[in-house]
Amino acid sequence: MSPRQTTLAIFTDLDGTLLDHETYDWSPAAPVLARLRDAGIPVVLASSKTAAEIAPLRAEMGLSACPAIVENGAGILPAGAETVPGEDYAALMQLLSGRPVAHRFRGFNEMSTEEVAATTGLSPEAAAKAKARQFxxxxxxxxxxxxxxxFVQELAGEGVQARAGGRFLTLSFGRTKAQAMAEIAPSLGATLTVALGDAPNDVEMLEAADLGIIIANPAHDPLPLLPGEAEGRITRASLTGPGGWADEVGRILDENDIP
Structure with missing residues (x-):
């Protein structure tokens, strides 16, 4: 990244947003990502994915100089790091055990690597990283x-939050992408935050950012009308996936006279 000071920071979901929902391809966004790197603008990946998944993807995208938000905001992966300490997962598994309704929920812990791969479309190697849960x-x-x-209400009474993403219901002890974004943004010197996402687990981040962009994803129902849309702070992309991401972020760069 360039040492040039900037106040703009991008916070982005992955699956169905910067990554194609079916193929996980991000190449349509590569030119805009290069443009952001050249301008010294940080891009913070914010996903339900694990640190084991995000660290190599972040490096592949040339974003290792930026922190990342992992497991829906439950953890923050520091810039350049490959792991982040976390002990929430064991406590979560203990809390789930023995609950009568919990047998209806089939989590990654109960799935083999092959099952996770089949359900997500990931390779077996990538599925193993997806099972490396910490939070x-x-x-x-x-x-x-x-x-x-x-099930959701019972868990809420125990301090566990259930969030719907593009594919799965994800359980955690309640930290959100928006909370992680609020923690990271000041360290980046950001006075203009832009958030992009496509699913319910992105809503708080979209609402908390200065500018929010909903990326269209025909694989699931569209997000309901958000309060920020009436205020003009949140808009909807006409294109899907990384193509829509590139179009919208490119527009923001043009409007701010960023080369």
Whole structure:
């Protein structure tokens, strides 16, 4: 990254936003990512993915000089690091054990690497990294809507938050991407934060940023109208995935006269 001082910082979801929902390809956004690097603008990846998944992807994108938000905000991966300390996962698994309704929730802990690969479309190697949880547990709830709501409410009483993402219901002890963004932004000197996302677990981050951009994802229902849209702080991309990401971020760079 360039040493040039900047006040702009990008916080972005991955699956269905910077990564194609089906193929995980990010190449359509590569030219804009290069433009951001050249301008010295930090890009903070903010995902439900684990540190084991994000660290190599961050390096591949040329973003290792930036911190990253892992497991839906439960952890922050420092710039240049490959791991982050975390002990929440064991406590979460203990809390889930023995609950009658919990048998409806099939988390990554219960899935083999092959099952995770088949469910996500990841390679076996990538699926193994997705199972390396430290803070949260993604999974599929296989019961009725009423049973799911009862499950979510029961866990909420124990301090566990259930968040819906593009594919999974993810359980954690409640920290959000927005909270992690609030912690990171001052260290970047950011006075203008831009957040991009496509799913319910991105909503707080989209609302908390100075500018929020909802990336279209036809793989799931669109997000409901958010309060920030009426204020003009949140807009919706017309294109999907990394193509929509590149189009919207490129527009912001142009509007701010950033080469």
């Amino acid at each position: 949260s547990e993604p999974g599929l709830f296989e019961g009725s809507d009423d049973e799911r709501e009862a």
